[in-house]
Amino acid sequence: MHDMQKELSTDELMGRFLNQLKDEDQLTEKQKRIMEAAVKLFSEKGFHAASTSEIAKEAGVAEGTIFRHFKTKKDILISLVAPIMLRFASPLLLKDVRKLMGSDLPLDDLLKQLYQNRLQIIEKNWSQIRLIIQEMQFHEELRGAVVENLFGVGRKLAEAFVSSKIQSGEIRNFPPLTVTRALVSMMVGYVFFKFVIFPDEGMNLDDEQEIEIMVDIILNGIRNKE
Amino acid sequence: MHDMQKELSTDELMGRFLNQLKDEDQLTEKQKRIMEAAVKLFSEKGFHAASTSEIAKEAGVAEGTIFRHFKTKKDILISLVAPIMLRFASPLLLKDVRKLMGSDLPLDDLLKQLYQNRLQIIEKNWSQIRLIIQEMQFHEELRGAVVENLFGVGRKLAEAFVSSKIQSGEIRNFPPLTVTRALVSMMVGYVFFKFVIFPDEGMNLDDEQEIEIMVDIILNGIRNKE
DNA sequence: GTCTATATATGGATAGAC
DNA sequence: GTCTATCCATATATAGAC
Structure with missing residues (x-):
């Protein structure tokens, strides 16, 4: 009854999660570094206060590289x-x-x-x-x-x-x-x-x-x- | 750099807090309008995402006027x-x-x-x-x-x-x-x-x-x- | 005190060489 | 794929006329 419904939606969610897991393995070294730097700076200073140049520096990549992997800054956040x-x-x-x-x-x-x-x-x-x-x-x-x-x-x-x-x-x-x-x-x-x-x-x-x-x-x- | 100016200490801020009751009456019409607009935009979009030009527009004043009353944008926030x-x-x-x-x-x-x-x-x-x-x-x-x-x-x-x-x-x-x-x-x-x-x-x-x-x-x- | 115009910096984003 | 150089827009902040 109730429990069955819960099981289903949980499974549904896990499905989504599992799909994401695959994606995560496809990330390159640089992408991961950029994302890690972004997490750090976004959470420290807030999304708007953290600049892409800072992120690039923190990640140890050129700023242009960021935009090869992420269309926009917001895209990094979403990712x-x-x-x-x-x-x-x-x-x-x-x-x-x-x-x-x-x-x-x-x-x-x-x-x-x-x-x-x-x-x-x-x-x-x-x-x-x-x-x-x-x-x-x-x-x-x-x-x-x-x-x-x-x-x-x-x-x-x-x-x-x-x-x-x-x-x-x-x-x-x-x-x-x-x-x-x-x-x-x-x-x-x-x-x-x-x-x-x-x-x-x-x-x-x-x-x-x-x-x-x-x-x-x-x-x-x-x-x-x- | 951007954060080069001196940060207000907590004590200074508390001083303002206590004085504020008196000060509030001294605020001009424009100042109040700017502050109201700032509250609105800061809370809607966040401090960094809200620009002084938006604030000026919302308040119905010229952008320059803001900086006659507040040294910096952060000063508005503090105020x-x-x-x-x-x-x-x-x-x-x-x-x-x-x-x-x-x-x-x-x-x-x-x-x-x-x-x-x-x-x-x-x-x-x-x-x-x-x-x-x-x-x-x-x-x-x-x-x-x-x-x-x-x-x-x-x-x-x-x-x-x-x-x-x-x-x-x-x-x-x-x-x-x-x-x-x-x-x-x-x-x-x-x-x-x-x-x-x-x-x-x-x-x-x-x-x-x-x-x-x-x-x-x-x-x-x-x-x-x- | 207020506005117009502008200075100056930095932001995000792109182009092109490698 | 990555970096260098650069574009363009917008940000904060200032100067000067009124």
């Missing part, structure tokens, strides 16, 4: 999205998630692991994630791609999980989307404070402790008490 | 921060908040009102808030000013509130900062989904219902059960 999403979206959303969701771990351990993993992935890929969130605001196609592929799939996965837990009576009977958003919000908020507001200082407590409390709170909020 | 923060930071953080915190409303009603008000303020000022969050990433002085003025104050207020509720035994004994972050995270996450991820569609449920559930969940999570 970055798929690989970036591949690099973190897949592990962010899929890897371990099905395993965790299918496991018989107690909910709190499950959530702790989930948060911990996702946080690590986000931390490792933060500059790239930030770049995408940044530029989503200004390039609609980009937002469309991210929303459809990433959030579409993630949302379905999460909602399926929440729904099943509601039906099994483990968590309270709220709209699954709302519960899902609450769960994700805790992570979004944490990331927001940690990386956006206080990117330098770091937080007071370490991640593991914070997550422990976070899980305690949110789980207490949504769990069915008998 | 916007204080008024924007004044316009929403004050009501966001202070207006009603003290009143609510001092009231004898039940916690759930109190939280609902708090979320509802804050959401309205954020919605009304979203383009400006977004602009600041955006540019915080790239201009450290700006981040410093926001963090110190806005988050510094907000955090203290919220933590004081949480601490008092912990001592009165109403909510569980967790680190106040963590509880505070959990409370704020719910709002941050909601705003993130509503305005960043799905700025067009809107959400499934209306804000009031969503907030009701949100408060139910989070409060259930942190409240002391007897």
Whole structure:
């Protein structure tokens, strides 16, 4: 029933992802260097503030070479999205998630692991994630791609999980989307404070402790008490 | 080079912030028009993507006029921060908040009102808030000013509130900062989904219902059960 | 104080030699 | 495929007339 639908759209997404993977192997050395330089500079200075000449210098190629491989500067940006999403979206959303969701771990351990993993992935890929969130605001196609592929799939996965837990009576009977958003919000908020507001200082407590409390709170909020 | 001119320190910026209330009355018609046009274009297209000629056109002044009032383009951006923060930071953080915190409303009603008000303020000022969050990433002085003025104050207020509720035994004994972050995270996450991820569609449920559930969940999570 | 005109730099993008 | 040189448009910023 529900689960079948989710499987299908996930597979559909994976299809797209797998196609992108092939493309990635076809990239030449220089193309990769240009793209890496672009990721670095775009995320550091923003898309418009980073010039193609800087990118060329950073990549160690002539400026003209860039435009042999990419029609326009924006083309570089677009070309970055798929690989970036591949690099973190897949592990962010899929890897371990099905395993965790299918496991018989107690909910709190499950959530702790989930948060911990996702946080690590986000931390490792933060500059790239930030770049995408940044530029989503200004390039609609980009937002469309991210929303459809990433959030579409993630949302379905999460909602399926929440729904099943509601039906099994483990968590309270709220709209699954709302519960899902609450769960994700805790992570979004944490990331927001940690990386956006206080990117330098770091937080007071370490991640593991914070997550422990976070899980305690949110789980207490949504769990069915008998 | 481009960034050769001296950066404003955070302190200098805070000075401006405090003085701004007085200064705001001293602004001429043209200056206000330029600043309004700048807010609009910066938030729509980003700081670098918006040109001074566009700003001039939008403001209905000659381009040269801009540079009579603002030394550089970045100066326009800086000049916007204080008024924007004044316009929403004050009501966001202070207006009603003290009143609510001092009231004898039940916690759930109190939280609902708090979320509802804050959401309205954020919605009304979203383009400006977004602009600041955006540019915080790239201009450290700006981040410093926001963090110190806005988050510094907000955090203290919220933590004081949480601490008092912990001592009165109403909510569980967790680190106040963590509880505070959990409370704020719910709002941050909601705003993130509503305005960043799905700025067009809107959400499934209306804000009031969503907030009701949100408060139910989070409060259930942190409240002391007897 | 404001506008017109312009200086000066740099941006993205192309052409052509190798 | 890559680099050198260069085009053209636009960017920020200034000068000078009013």
